[in-house]
Amino acid sequence: MQIKDFMIDRNLKELTEHRTVVLPIACYETTISQNINGYIPLHWHDEFQFVLILKGQAIFQIREEKITIHEGEGLFINSGCLHMATDKNDSGCIYICLNVSPSFVLSQELYTAYVYPYIQATNLPYVHLNTKELWAKNILGAILKINQLIQQNPPYYEMDITVQLTLIWRNLIVNGFQLEYExxxxxxxxxxxxxxxxxxxxxxxxxxxxxxxxxxxxxxxxxxxxxxxxxxxxxxxxxxxxxxxxxxxxxxxxxxxxxxxxxxxxxxxxxxxxxxxxxxxxxxxxxxxxxxxxxxxx
The missing domain is CATH 1.10.10.60 (Homeodomain-like)
Structure with a gap:
């Protein structure tokens, strides 16, 4: 289900509770033009956001940078980063939006070493998921799989989702980002x-x-x-x-x-x-x- 008019608080923080049943995640397909504004307005949230463009192309602005994401490509937006999106050239852009609580990506024992440093890094507001890179293709495939699992609700699908999230995060961090803290x-x-x-x-x-x-x-x-x-x-x-x-x-x-x-x-x-x-x-x-x-x- 698409959120056409999500609420934000006075700090621009999105107030939508991103949960699917018992899991602190949300995954839905978004048609940019169907938002009440005709675009996705500026906002931020604590969750990580993963995007997979299913149709058309979109221009995402994350902080002061703008990037065009084409059909089949995707995007990782870090926790707490201001961002917005517009449909490029009225392409009828539709994308899968996967929002995940950082604390749910990995177990509590691994969070401090492998998740928290990436949230705090000032040089990692987003990552372009380009299909030319194997690690990025793996992430895009996992986003698609999570979307299918939520729609189909097979037995034990919650555990299958956690497996896919671990796959996503491992592929993201093995890319070898040099984290900076300014x-x-x-x-x-x-x-x-x-x-x-x-x-x-x-x-x-x-x-x-x-x-x-x-x-x-x-x-x-x-x-x-x-x-x-x-x-x-x-x-x-x-x-x-x-x-x-x-x-x-x-x-x-x-x-x-x-x-x-x-x-x-x-x-x-x-x-x-x-x-x-x-x-x-x-x-x-x-x-x-x-x-x-x-x-x-x-």
């Missing part, structure tokens, strides 16, 4: 999350650049550099985009008109809201509301 990089990630946290708490209020910079304990210019480097947009542009994102759910509520929604998400002018909504969604808020309320929201 305190400055960890601080940058923390400050970025703190600024995003502040925006998500106060988006409905009047927001100034000084407010955002103060939340990250940065100067105005340094704050702008953070956003430009990681999100490829200015802080205030991000605020506008986030307000539009928050308006999508409100517009689907029959009792909310466009003016109500505009003020609820922080715009002080309905016309200004309509202008930015059209720029972002290629339609007016009213057209979007009618589209969704006429039964096209599946």
């Amino acid at each position: 305190q400055t990089e960890m601080l940058k990630n923390l400050r970025m999350k703190e600024m995003l946290n502040w925006i998500h708490l106060h988006y409905a209020e009047k927001i100034l650049l000084d407010d955002i910079a103060r939340a990250g304990q940065l100067s105005r210019s340094e704050c702008c550099r953070y956003f430009k480097r990681i999100l490829k947009k200015t802080p205030l542009h991000y605020v506008l985009d986030y307000r539009i994102q928050k308006s999508l759910i409100l517009l689907q509520q029959p009792e909310c008109n466009v003016t109500d929604v505009a003020y609820q998400v922080g715009f002080n002018s309905t016309s200004y809201f309509i202008h930015h909504f059209r720029k972002s969604m290629n339609m007016t808020p009213l057209a979007y509301k009618k589209y969704k309320n006429n039964g096209f929201n599946e």
